[in-house]
Amino acid sequence: MGLKLLDWCHPLIPFPGSLYLETLYSEGIPVYRFIQRPGDLVWINAGTVHWVQAIGWCNNIAWNVGPLTARQYQLAAERYEFNRLRGVKSIVPMIHFSWQLAKNKRGTSSFLSTMGEVFALHWTATAHPSAVPSTFRLSHWVHEDKGRSRKADR
Structure with missing residues (x-):
């Protein structure tokens, strides 16, 4: 169903x-x-x-709440991107949250903080391409068909 x-x-x-x-x-x-x-x-x-x-x-x-896990973050990131591509303003500050997640790595798994870095860079690249290193490629981290990090497959 x-x-x-x-x-x-x-x-x-x-x-x-x-x-x-x-x-x-x-x-x-x-x-x-x-x-x-x-x-x-x-x-x-x-x-x-x-x-x-x-x-x-x-x-x-x-309130938008959830456990600080890689899966919860992935769901929030996917919804943010889904809404962004359709011109729907998000009530969740995902870009700011992602940068904070990447910056404050204490208390999070390395995979979760890496996801924060990747999506923060991705969303920044969308808005301000010149602010992102030329070596950054989202496809390096995320399978388009699976929607999860390659590092998670190891």
Whole structure:
């Protein structure tokens, strides 16, 4: 069912309006709707397609949190790149986070800090090509077909 959901949603993300509930229901895709009351915490996993709508006056406070692991970072980086290529502004400061991750290597795996360096350079190269060393090539680090570091395969 997950692949079916991704295949259906891929051309629609970001959603221009509603989630087309009738289509989701008819395709057998699970939909959870609820009202979040004051003091309630809603936790959704990485990659979950979600839609938030106010039913009245509200203050919205959201945190993007996750464990500091290479997999979590990869998911965040992929989503950032997906949104960036579609002109969607990210609410997560991934470029700044990546540079900080590369700079402050204490407490992280060498693979995770290397991923931080690679993606920080990649995103900087996209915005300011002259600021990146000419020897840098993202394809040296990441398989296009697997989306993970070659160093992880060792």
